[in-house]
Amino acid sequence: MNVDVEALIREAGTAGPGRIRAAARLMTIAEGGSGAAVNVLGKLAGAPEPRLVLGLTGSPGSGKSSLVDRLLQHCRAENPDSHIGVIAVDPSSPYSNGAFLGDRVRMMRHAGDPNIFIRSAATRGHIGGLAAGVFGMLKVMGLAGCDMVLIETVGVGQMEIEIESLADLVLIVLAPGQGDAMQFQKAGLMEAGDVFVVNKGDCAGAAEFHAQLMASLRLIDHDRKQRGPDAVRLVSAREDHGIAELLDYLERLRDTEAARWLARRRTRLGTHLRAAVLELAQRRLEAEWSGLAESDPVERVLRGETALADLAGELLRRAVLDNT
Amino acid sequence: MASSIAFAPQHPPIRILIGKVGLDGHDRGAKYVAHILRDAGYEVIYTGIRRAPEEIAEAAVQEDVSVVGLSFLSGAHIALFRRVIEQLRRRCAGQVVLVGGGTIPPDDVRTLKSMGVAEVFTPGTSARTIVDRIGQLLDNRQVA
Numbered sequence: 001m002n003v004d005v006e007a008l009i010r011e012a013g014t015a016g017p018g019r020i021r022a023a024a025r026l027m028t029i030a031e032g033g034s035g036a037a038v039n040v041l042g043k044l045a046g047a048p049e050p051r052l053v054l055g056l057t058g059s060p061g062s063g064k065s066s067l068v069d070r071l072l073q074h075c076r077a078e079n080p081d082s083h084i085g086v087i088a089v090d091p092s093s094p095y096s097n098g099a100f101l102g103d104r105v106r107m108m109r110h111a112g113d114p115n116i117f118i119r120s121a122a123t124r125g126h127i128g129g130l131a132a133g134v135f136g137m138l139k140v141m142g143l144a145g146c147d148m149v150l151i152e153t154v155g156v157g158q159m160e161i162e163i164e165s166l167a168d169l170v171l172i173v174l175a176p177g178q179g180d181a182m183q184f185q186k187a188g189l190m191e192a193g194d195v196f197v198v199n200k201g202d203c204a205g206a207a208e209f210h211a212q213l214m215a216s217l218r219l220i221d222h223d224r225k226q227r228g229p230d231a232v233r234l235v236s237a238r239e240d241h242g243i244a245e246l247l248d249y250l251e252r253l254r255d256t257e258a259a260r261w262l263a264r265r266r267t268r269l270g271t272h273l274r275a276a277v278l279e280l281a282q283r284r285l286e287a288e289w290s291g292l293a294e295s296d297p298v299e300r301v302l303r304g305e306t307a308l309a310d311l312a313g314e315l316l317r318r319a320v321l322d323n324t
Numbered sequence: 325m326a327s328s329i330a331f332a333p334q335h336p337p338i339r340i341l342i343g344k345v346g347l348d349g350h351d352r353g354a355k356y357v358a359h360i361l362r363d364a365g366y367e368v369i370y371t372g373i374r375r376a377p378e379e380i381a382e383a384a385v386q387e388d389v390s391v392v393g394l395s396f397l398s399g400a401h402i403a404l405f406r407r408v409i410e411q412l413r414r415r416c417a418g419q420v421v422l423v424g425g426g427t428i429p430p431d432d433v434r435t436l437k438s439m440g441v442a443e444v445f446t447p448g449t450s451a452r453t454i455v456d457r458i459g460q461l462l463d464n465r466q467v468a
Contacts, residue, residue: 101368
């Protein structure tokens with residue numbers, strides 16, 4: 001496939017009629033994960049970054065997509081000039097590699113809004129709540145002029161907190177019925193949230209659930225996220241209750257926390273850099289390995305000529321030096 | 325043999341949009357087709373029922389899908405397909421492969437095909453036929 005990436009980047013960065021299509025194409029390439037994806041990411045250096053990246057995570061069915069839908073509605077009503085991107089992740093099948101991407105269904109009222117760009121992504125074997133291509137998609141959203149991007153993770157359990165590595169602010173979306181105070185004490189997901197949104201406030205048990213969560217978080221005075229009591233919200237996406245207040249709170253946070261977020265972005269960049277080095281090393285190792293057919297290194301280990309650890313070091317050196 | 329978890333990045337799954345336009349809310353067929361396509365390895369973006377042609381076209385562009393499949397029980401398939409095609413062209417996405425399904429009379433199938441709909445699946449079509457035919461249409465497109 002011969003695609004003129006530079007032409008797509010030019011088109012995605014302008015206001016012409018082909019802007020969305022060009023950006024969407026770039027996302028497909030970035031998501032494809034091959035050398036072409038690396039090429040796209042390389043050419044996006046210096047592209048504008050979204051001002052705010054909001055992550056929404058939580059169990060399947062807790063109402064993440066519906067909450068995104070309401071946040072979009074309120075954001076657009078308050079800021080008619082804003083451009084907002086949504087990246088909605090759903091799981092790929094480990095059996096067929098296919099996926100059913102259904103988050104959009106909850107957000108279709110925005111499909112006619114030229115200032116909203118919604119993109120669904122499948123995890124494609126990636127574990128951690130996101131998809132491998134999300135980082136690239138976020139870059140393209142920035143290029144296409146989105147000043148805010150909402151990333152909705154796949155429905156998660158207790159440990160998939162990768163969203164923290166991309167979002168300025170992580171919202172954990174919960175719903176009544178998802179356990180009691182014991183669940184709130186657990187490590188992992190509950191530590192990763194900046195804001196807790198108890199959704200389905202119109203359903204039975206919501207107020208009690210909200211109160212228990214407040215009580216659990218209040219126990220902790222050395223909170224590494226420095227979350228105040230306002231960080232636990234009770235809303236109903238269905239009834240549109242508490243959403244405007246949530247958005248006000250997020251905007252206040254944006255003002256007070258800007259310096260901290262910038263520092264976090266810096267730290268994250270270091271994390272992404274290290275991940276990119278590992279990915280590059282892995283690709284080069286695979287290339288080196290496939291060229292080793294006649295002198296099988298496994299044979300050398302089996303014959304006791306070399307220790308596995310020494311050979312690993314040697315292979316790494318060769319992979320890096322030979323393929324530069 | 326690779327593990328079933330491993331994903332081969334050199335062949336990213338093809339993306340297909342499945343949806344319903346117009347006012348009928350009978351989505352069993354659309355959901356069934358979305359399911360079998362998922363099982364056949366496609367990434368299916370499902371839009372749900374009662375969508376406007378503009379919404380379908382805009383979603384197809386943003387999601388960069390290769391195929392758009394629309395399901396009908398309302399009888400309005402010709403008028404609605406015409407508007408979807410027009411909206412896709414307006415967004416420079418006229419090359420997307422279009423397929424339709426539902427209770428569509430043979431005469432209308434011919435009309436739809438003359439308008440640029442690549443295939444129409446009527447009631448009773450097997451899952452295998454649908455998956456094979458969509459695969460064929462995509463192969464033809466790559467050769468062309």
